[in-house]
Amino acid sequence: MASIARSSLLRQVAAVKPNPQQTLITNAARTTAFHTTSRRCLLPPLPQHVQGTVNDAAPVPEPSPSHGSYHWTFDRLVAGSLIPLTVAPFAAGSLNPTLDAILCATILIHSHTGFQNVIIDYLPQKRTPRARKFFMWGLNAATAVVGLALYEFETTDVGITETIKRIWAA
Structure with missing residues (x-):
């Protein structure tokens, strides 16, 4: 069944010779037909500000035995x-x-x-x-x-x- 439909579609495509500009628009329309959902950010973006100055050292979190390698080893x-x-x-x-x-x-x-x-x-x-x-x-x-x-x-x-x-x- 699929081969019958495919051959008829191939014949239709081969019969029509559109110009390159029209092909680009047609391909874009075909591509957007498959994108049914819009792109949405699920989480809000992180704050986009720098705390302190450029010359300040990066903050180091307090060491905790329940995080990191001990947790992974456990x-x-x-x-x-x-x-x-x-x-x-x-x-x-x-x-x-x-x-x-x-x-x-x-x-x-x-x-x-x-x-x-x-x-x-x-x-x-x-x-x-x-x-x-x-x-x-x-x-x-x-x-x-x-x-x-x-x-x-x-x-x-x-x-x-x-x-x-x-x-x-x-």
Whole structure:
């Protein structure tokens, strides 16, 4: 079907020989037909002023152990520890509730820090202080609710690893 339509369109294009100026206008009209949305800035631009003078030193932020390399190292350690914690209950053949609780806590911490990094990266404090605060509080609330749900699932039901084992065998 597509080849039939394509050949007829090619014949129509080959039959008409417009001048170069008309071709430029036609191509521009074809291009703009595909651009259906206007270009809009989603975030307001940052302030465009210099604080201090040209000869002043750049401000250095106060060092904080919760930012930078310590934060990145902690994220990598948590992510790396998920591999053996996920495989260990199935490889050993024993379903230990303590190991299951550690796995749930590690997954919860990994998810929280991952979403926190997304909020920090995409909602800068300078541009959107209210939205960033709102999303941080939302993340903390969601983490607390999921933590409570995982605790209830671990204590009153079969647990994560047993559930995965049952789903895998089904």
